[in-house]
Amino acid sequence: xxxxxxxxxxxxxxxxxxxxxxxxxxxxxxxxxxxxxxxxxxxxxxxxxxxxxxxxxxxxxxxxxxxxxxxxxxxxxxxxxxxxxxxxxxxxxxxxxxxxxxxxxxxxxxxxxxxxxxxxxxxxxxxxxxxxxxxxxxxxxxxxxxxxxxxxxxxxxxxxxxxxxxxxxxxxxxxxxxxxxxxxxxxxxxxxxxxxxxxxxxxxxxxxxxxxxxxxxxxxxxxxxxxxxxxxxxx
Amino acid sequence: xxxxxxxxxxxxxxxxxxxxxxxxxxxxxxxxxxxxxxxxxxxxxxxxxxxxxxxxxxxxxxxxxxxxxxxxxxxxxxxxxxxxxxxxxxxxxxxxxxxxxxxxxxxxxxxxxxxxxxxxxxxxxxxxxxxxxxxxxxxxxxxxxxxxxxxxxxxxxxxxxxxxxxxxxxxxxxxxxxxxxxxxxxxxxxxxxxxxxxxxxxxxxxxxxxxxxxxxxxxxxxxxxxxxxxxxxxxxxxxxxxxxx
Numbered sequence: 001x002x003x004x005x006x007x008x009x010x011x012x013x014x015x016x017x018x019x020x021x022x023x024x025x026x027x028x029x030x031x032x033x034x035x036x037x038x039x040x041x042x043x044x045x046x047x048x049x050x051x052x053x054x055x056x057x058x059x060x061x062x063x064x065x066x067x068x069x070x071x072x073x074x075x076x077x078x079x080x081x082x083x084x085x086x087x088x089x090x091x092x093x094x095x096x097x098x099x100x101x102x103x104x105x106x107x108x109x110x111x112x113x114x115x116x117x118x119x120x121x122x123x124x125x126x127x128x129x130x131x132x133x134x135x136x137x138x139x140x141x142x143x144x145x146x147x148x149x150x151x152x153x154x155x156x157x158x159x160x161x162x163x164x165x166x167x168x169x170x171x172x173x174x175x176x177x178x179x180x181x182x183x184x185x186x187x188x189x190x191x192x193x194x195x196x197x198x199x200x201x202x203x204x205x206x207x208x209x210x211x212x213x214x215x216x217x218x219x220x221x222x223x224x225x226x227x228x229x230x231x232x233x234x235x
Numbered sequence: 236x237x238x239x240x241x242x243x244x245x246x247x248x249x250x251x252x253x254x255x256x257x258x259x260x261x262x263x264x265x266x267x268x269x270x271x272x273x274x275x276x277x278x279x280x281x282x283x284x285x286x287x288x289x290x291x292x293x294x295x296x297x298x299x300x301x302x303x304x305x306x307x308x309x310x311x312x313x314x315x316x317x318x319x320x321x322x323x324x325x326x327x328x329x330x331x332x333x334x335x336x337x338x339x340x341x342x343x344x345x346x347x348x349x350x351x352x353x354x355x356x357x358x359x360x361x362x363x364x365x366x367x368x369x370x371x372x373x374x375x376x377x378x379x380x381x382x383x384x385x386x387x388x389x390x391x392x393x394x395x396x397x398x399x400x401x402x403x404x405x406x407x408x409x410x411x412x413x414x415x416x417x418x419x420x421x422x423x424x425x426x427x428x429x430x431x432x433x434x435x436x437x438x439x440x441x442x443x444x445x446x447x448x449x450x451x452x453x454x455x456x457x458x459x460x461x462x463x464x465x466x467x468x469x470x471x472x473x474x475x476x477x478x479x480x
Contacts, residue, residue, distance in 0.1 A: 016437045017407075017447035018474045094447040098405035101339055101446035107241070107254055108332035110307030114451045115404040190450040193464070196472025204465045 017094060018194075024090040025191035027083035032188060032214060034080060035180070039221040045234060046225065049157040056156040088126065095119055118186055121179045128176040135163065143169050164229035177222045185215035236262040236322060239330040240275065242287055245343050252343065254332065264323035268311060269294060269301060271322055288346040294318040296459065299394030302401065303347055304334040309398035309457035316396060316459045336397050338406035340443040353443040354395050354411060360439035361432035362415040364424045383421045390418035392460040402457035405446030410454035412436055413466035420473055433473040 044055045060070040067075075098115075135141065140153045147162035164170050189198075189211035198204040228234045237260045245252025259275050266274070269291050276286035292300035296319040305311035311320045325331065333347065341349040379387075393414035400408050416433055419425030425432075448467055455464045 014478060016434075016441050016474070017445075018437055018471055019478065021447060021471070022475060022478070094405075094449075098407070098446035098449075101406035101444055102337050103339055104337050106304060106307060106334055106337055107243075108304070108307035108334065115449045118449060186450070193450045193468050194448075194471050196468050196470075196475055198468040199465055199472055201463065201465060204463070204468070 017097065020090040020094055021194045023086050024094070025194040027087040027090070028187050028191045030079065030083040031087070032184065032191075034076075035184075035218060035222075036214075039218060042225045043221060045157065045160060046228065049155075052157040052160070053155065084129075088122075091119070091122060114186055117182055121183050124179050125176065125183060128172070128179070131172070132176075136160070160225070161229050161234060164226040167230065170226050170230045173226050174223060177219050180222075181215040181219035184218055185211045187211070188214045236264060236325070236327045238262060238271075238322075238325065238328070241330065241332045242347070243334045243343075244287070244346055245335075246345065248342055248344055252346075254334075262322055264321065266322045267294070267318055268303070268305070268320040268322065269318050288344075288348050290348050291318055297394060299396035302336060302396045302398055304332075304336060304401055306332045309336070309402040310396075310459055314459060314461065316394075319459075336401035338397075338400050338445065340406065340408070340445050341397060341400065349397070351395070351397050353445070354397065354408070356443065357408065357412060357436050357439045358415065361428070361435035362419070364419060364428065366424070377423050379422060387418050387421035390414045390421070390462065390466050393418075393458075393462055394460060396459065398457040398459060399454035399462075400445065402453045403446070403448075404451065404453060405449060407448045407454075408440055408443075408445040409448040409467045409470065410458065410462055410464070412440055413468075413470040414462050416473055417466040417469045420469060429473060430477040433470065434477045437470075437474055 041055055041059075044052045059073055063072040135143070136156075136159065140159060142148055142152045142159060142162045143166050144152075144162040147158070147165075152158045152162050164173070189207045192198050192207040192210070193204075198207045225234070237258070240257045240259060241254045242257060243252050244255045257275055259271065259278070262271050262274065269289070272287060272289060279286045289303065290300050292298045294301070296316040299316075301317040302310060303317045305317070305320070310317050312324050313320050335341075335343050335347045336349045336351075338349075340353040341351055344350050391414075393411060395411060397411070399410035400406055403410075416436065419432065420429055450464065450467070452464050455462060
């Protein structure tokens with residue numbers, strides 16, 4: 001007698017918690033790639049005004065004449081916006097499912113808080129992202145009372161330098177980068193685990209190491225330019 | 236040893252429960268945790284009070300029946316089952332909080348006893364291989380590479396106690412499911428149903444109301460059998476393969 005093997009459509013797999021996690025992991029990897037490129041761009045500030053502004057302009061002319069002015073930039077922006085929507089959708093859906101999975105809490109708690117750090121850290125990063133985009137992309141306003149006007153607004157290098165000469169603005173940035181490092185040290189490992197790349201003890205340890213390395217590179221690379229500005233090394 | 240115990244008492248599934256305080260004295264450090272509870276129940280019986288309901292069976296750490304949240308740690312401070320935990324792991328005079336596994340998928344039946352039927356239903360959904368009955372096949376009829384056999388055995392150590400769910404911040408059963416999926420996926424006998432199995436089991440897992448995995452590893456730390464987190468990666472890998480159809 002032949003035994004019956006049930007088969008389920010792949011569509012069912014997509015709606016599962018693991019399906020959502022795969023969405024979160026995939027979009028997370030997009031962000032990891034993006035922040036590494038972004039960090040490279042920021043470090044151009046060390047080369048001075050011309051180096052930084054040429055890079056900023058080149059981002060807009062890249063791909064011309066095949067693409068229109070700022071064409072590639074908009075392609076990147078659309079990918080990032082879609083990734084953000086997917087990442088946040090998966091995160092909030094899973095957060096709510098997890099909340100419903102244990103409605104009666106323990107009286108005595110002795111567990112690691114990493115999950116809470118990822119979630120609230122993620123919310124903090126989302127708020128920072130709004131602030132960061134308003135400051136440098138959408139409104140391009142200077143928080144520096146001494147440096148205002150169109151000459152600052154239309155000069156990326158001047159805007160960055162003016163902004164990070166303000167200690168409270170730099171403090172927000174430092175806090176956000178520390179939060180990003182924590183988010184990525186777990187997130188980079190977690191994405192690899194979710195995508196099934198860590199199915200051996202060796203690969204598992206390697207994934208953990210990659211997570212820590214990415215986090216360290218990001219926090220150092222992103223903090224060099226603003227701290228150099230704050231302490232007057234870049235003017 | 237003299238101990239103060241705060242124990243979750245709940246008369247039935249629909250009753251509201253609360254932590255009640257009890258004192259036990261002259262406890263031998265060589266007693267197991269469950270024997271210490273047996274002593275308390277003797278006292279309660281003598282006073283005509285309702286004894287504390289808790290699960291246990293083999294009491295030698297292999298069946299997966301017992302399981303208590305002890306001061307916030309599944310199966311207590313040692314890497315073992317509650318029945319193999321000894322009172323020498325505690326300090327004299329310590330206050331110990333004892334709670335049932337907390338997960339909506341594991342409803343409390345009474346006091347410290349929870350219904351882990353959700354695990355059985357996940358297994359029924361796909362945690363098996365379909366083989367024709369008959370004479371036992373030759374032991375070497377199907378060759379299995381040694382590393383695959385080792386990993387399958389390692390995953391098969393899971394006794395389904397539920398500590399992973401209890402310890403997980405999301406009350407997720409991914410370590411349990413990862414162990415079951417890895418156990419069968421490593422072996423030739425598990426291949427024909429591999430993709431259907433993982434989808435059915437994960438669907439059932441979600442339907443039971445377990446949460447998702449955040450890969451923090453609280454499950455592996457709590458697991459009395461030390462099942463590593465990488466089995467969850469195998470589970471994820473199989474589901475991703477099933478997604479591609």
